[in-house]
Amino acid sequence: MLAVMLREIRLILRRPALLGLVVLLPVLMLVVLTGIFRAGIPTGMAVTVVDLDRSDLSRSITRMLDAAPEITVHEQALSLSDARAQIVAGQTRGAIYLPQGLERDILRGARPEIVIFYDNQHMSAGSMVARGARGAIDTALAGQRLSIRQGQGEAPVQATARIQPIPLQAHALFNPAFDYVHFLLAALVPTVLQIIAAAATAYAISLDFGPGRHPQVLARMAGGVLPAMLGKILPYTLIFLLILGLSDIALYGWLGVPLRGSLLLMATGAVLFVLCVQLIGAAAFVLTRDMGRAASIIAVITAPAFGFMGLGFPREAMSQLAQAWGALIPGTWYVQLRIDQSLRQTPLDIAVWSVVWLACIALALGAVVLLRLVRLRRAIEAAT
Amino acid sequence: MSDILTALRGELRGIFADRQVRLIVLAALVIYALVYPYPYRAELLRDVPVVLVDLDRSTSSADLARQVTASEAVTLSHDARDMIAATRLVQERRAYGVLVIPEGFERALLRGSQSPVALYADASYFLMYQRVMQGAAVPLRQLGAEVEMGRLIAEGTAPDVALAQVSPAEQVEVPLFNPAAGYATYVLPAAFVLILQQTMLMGLALVATRRGQGHGHPVWRVLGRMGAWIALYAVLLPLYLIVLPALYGLPNLGNVTAVLMLGLPFVLATGLLAQCVAALFRRGEVVQVVLLAVGLPFFFLSGFAWPVEAIPAHLNWIAQIIPSTAAIDGLVRVSQMGATTPEIAHRLWHLWALVGAFATVAVSLEVLAHSSTNADHQDG
Numbered sequence: 112m113l114a115v116m117l118r119e120i121r122l123i124l125r126r127p128a129l130l131g132l133v134v135l136l137p138v139l140m141l142v143v144l145t146g147i148f149r150a151g152i153p154t155g156m157a158v159t160v161v162d163l164d165r166s167d168l169s170r171s172i173t174r175m176l177d178a179a180p181e182i183t184v185h186e187q188a189l190s191l192s193d194a195r196a197q198i199v200a201g202q203t204r205g206a207i208y209l210p211q212g213l214e215r216d217i218l219r220g221a222r223p224e225i226v227i228f229y230d231n232q233h234m235s236a237g238s239m240v241a242r243g244a245r246g247a248i249d250t251a252l253a254g255q256r257l258s259i260r261q262g263q264g265e266a267p268v269q270a271t272a273r274i275q276p277i278p279l280q281a282h283a284l285f286n287p288a289f290d291y292v293h294f295l296l297a298a299l300v301p302t303v304l305q306i307i308a309a310a311a312t313a314y315a316i317s318l319d320f321g322p323g324r325h326p327q328v329l330a331r332m333a334g335g336v337l338p339a340m341l342g343k344i345l346p347y348t349l350i351f352l353l354i355l356g357l358s359d360i361a362l363y364g365w366l367g368v369p370l371r372g373s374l375l376l377m378a379t380g381a382v383l384f385v386l387c388v389q390l391i392g393a394a395a396f397v398l399t400r401d402m403g404r405a406a407s408i409i410a411v412i413t414a415p416a417f418g419f420m421g422l423g424f425p426r427e428a429m430s431q432l433a434q435a436w437g438a439l440i441p442g443t444w445y446v447q448l449r450i451d452q453s454l455r456q457t458p459l460d461i462a463v464w465s466v467v468w469l470a471c472i473a474l475a476l477g478a479v480v481l482l483r484l485v486r487l488r489r490a491i492e493a494a495t
Numbered sequence: 496m497s498d499i500l501t502a503l504r505g506e507l508r509g510i511f512a513d514r515q516v517r518l519i520v521l522a523a524l525v526i527y528a529l530v531y532p533y534p535y536r537a538e539l540l541r542d543v544p545v546v547l548v549d550l551d552r553s554t555s556s557a558d559l560a561r562q563v564t565a566s567e568a569v570t571l572s573h574d575a576r577d578m579i580a581a582t583r584l585v586q587e588r589r590a591y592g593v594l595v596i597p598e599g600f601e602r603a604l605l606r607g608s609q610s611p612v613a614l615y616a617d618a619s620y621f622l623m624y625q626r627v628m629q630g631a632a633v634p635l636r637q638l639g640a641e642v643e644m645g646r647l648i649a650e651g652t653a654p655d656v657a658l659a660q661v662s663p664a665e666q667v668e669v670p671l672f673n674p675a676a677g678y679a680t681y682v683l684p685a686a687f688v689l690i691l692q693q694t695m696l697m698g699l700a701l702v703a704t705r706r707g708q709g710h711g712h713p714v715w716r717v718l719g720r721m722g723a724w725i726a727l728y729a730v731l732l733p734l735y736l737i738v739l740p741a742l743y744g745l746p747n748l749g750n751v752t753a754v755l756m757l758g759l760p761f762v763l764a765t766g767l768l769a770q771c772v773a774a775l776f777r778r779g780e781v782v783q784v785v786l787l788a789v790g791l792p793f794f795f796l797s798g799f800a801w802p803v804e805a806i807p808a809h810l811n812w813i814a815q816i817i818p819s820t821a822a823i824d825g826l827v828r829v830s831q832m833g834a835t836t837p838e839i840a841h842r843l844w845h846l847w848a849l850v851g852a853f854a855t856v857a858v859s860l861e862v863l864a865h866s867s868t869n870a871d872h873q874d875g
Binding site: 220221 | 518536593615622625642663672674678833839
């Protein structure tokens with residue numbers, strides 16, 4: 112087996128295509144993904160203010176809007192249809208409508224309407240714009256309410272308390288800085304690695320076990336088909352674990368994501384995850400014995416996997432079948448483990464289940480590959 | 496002219512005669528059309544479970560809990576004695592938030608002083624966090640307004656004046672283009688464009704790696720292939736970007752002409768890019784693995800799901816070379832937001848510029864390949 116492993120490492124070093132696929136490609140994807148999300152939550156997204164009032168109050172609301180970190184007041188639009196056209200064309204992401212007579216109507220107690228329009232087709236950006244605008248307008252109106260009460264002779268402290276009888280203290284659980292970026296990154300890197308590791312493993316196996324190749328040479332070298340296969344796979348396991356480690360250094364070291372769990376559990380999970388994914392690649396190849404078809408199987412399983420992991424749309428809200436399909440994909444459990452062990456600080460007795468699931472998937476896939484290998488050995492023995 | 500037709504027929508043969516290419520260009524489109532949207536079929540998050548930690552156990556706190564449960568977004572599904580028990584429920588993913596009503600809530604309320612409550616929302620999941628925050632904040636704010644108004648009226652303020660004091664203006668939020676905030680409506684129109692691009696890149700690059708030496712002038716050869724792609728995708732693109740979204744019941748504001756006007760340079764740019772990819776990686780297996788790996792990064796680079804404002808400038812510049820970046824933006828604006836052709840003109844120019852650039856590279860590659868094989872012949 113060791114001989115096969117050494118041979119494989121020499122093979123990787125000799126073949127630029129293999130080296131590129133298992134080292135260069137994942138590292139490049141890691142760099143690109145980190146680059147995309149490094150800057151963090153978007154700020155300064157453009158909105159328009161349709162200010163038909165042009166009063167002190169409307170100007171002060173505009174200033175408040177501009178001061179909200181999420182948004183910048185891009186320019187003034189003269190009408191709602193102008194503002195809408197700007198949103199459609201992509202120049203702005205939202206518009207705030209301040210009607211004519213706003214200040215006068217507020218002072219008169221006529222409760223005029225302030226309208227926030229936002230582009231919810233681009234939902235992630237749109238919801239952040241709406242949140243920023245909502246907060247800014249709340250602040251502006253609270254100031255208005257305070258000044259009325261103070262005008263009636265209430266002390267500032269008392270007035271502040273009285274305009275908010277039930278203040279809501281909002282806390283972001285597990286993620287006080289609300290740094291959603293790192294969750295995405297923690298999930299995207301394994302997702303992309305899952306695709307590459309499965310496909311590259313299938314490709315490497317095809318070089319020895321494919322049609323027209325001679326697996327018996329390897330089998331003789333290792334003393335059996337199973338050790339030959341293991342010797343073939345394990346060098347890549349090491350490489351992918353190193354790359355995963357590199358991404359962890361970037362994430363928990365450079366980007367400073369807190370790591371609050373058991374390192375041992377994380378490491379066990381990582382090893383099982385890489386093995387599972389490689390076994391998907393191996394199974395796809397030994398079942399089809401054709402790299403093209405194997406690649407198609409791998410593509411169908413791994414390419415849409417991100418959606419089933421539930422980072423965007425949560426798993427619990429999916430249908431039973433979608434949840435079940437997600438449960439069969441190793442990345443789902445590994446990403447859950449990473450999130451549990453980094454920010455959520457999940458107790459071991461809960462988090463360990465992700466690792467148990469990964470082990471089950473590895474065993475099942477291992478059994479499939481093994482059964483095919485037994486058949487392959489018979490075929491080889493019959494041929495020689 | 497006959498050179499163009501020969502190349503066109505050759506390309507179509509390359510696509511349809513090769514089982515693997517057929518699988519990618521046709522079958523994969525069908526499979527992905529079923530698998531990709533599957534997680535999002537539920538569209539909306541309703542009644543997200545939240546734990547209630549009621550330390551006051553009074554009529555007012557029960558009242559508040561009832562109001563929160565009545566909201567569409569969240570429901571108070573569990574009761575917990577303390578924050579530790581509640582956090583555990585969240586860690587087990589059985590709930591996504593905790594509402595803590597502190598002891599003395601009712602007393603403070605009756606005394607007329609501030610009576611705060613705390614809301615902890617699970618911020619590991621962006622969407623859940625938002626639903627919990629919004630879902631609980633709205634009824635709480637309403638309750639607060641009622642309390643303030645009640646006090647003002649008790650002090651002898653006229654009800655309409657009290658209302659104006661409590662809430663001087665009515666804040667209305669209008670989510671445009673995806674009013675129900677459906678997740679499928681949000682993500683699928685863009686995902687379909689990317690799937691179309693990735694399967695096309697993969698299929699056509701495989702054809703290119705397996706193609707023998709062609710005949711005729713390189714320009715005619717490339718033009719002929721472009722004709723073949725147009726012929727094939729004149730059928731596939733409308734099916735994928737107009738019929739498929741309609742089958743999933745996604746809203747569609749777009750006019751067909753604008754979709755097709757964007758579709759043409761998108762298909763050509765993608766096909767030409769596939770020629771460059773094939774020349775760069777040469778082997779079919781490598782092309783497949785590389786294109787599979789870049790799918791997700793391409794999606795996030797397009798500036799659709801992750802706002803372009805947050806993407807570093809140099810990466811965004813690179814992203815503009817990928818056809819899906821301009822195509823997703825243009826097509827989503829046309830079909831989901833009802834943009835007219837002049838409004839997406841810059842995206843059209845962008846895609847045609849890519850066509851021009853990639854065509855130049857593809858023709859040069861043809862010339863190079865031709866001269867190198869000629870040199871081989873002379874050597875032999």
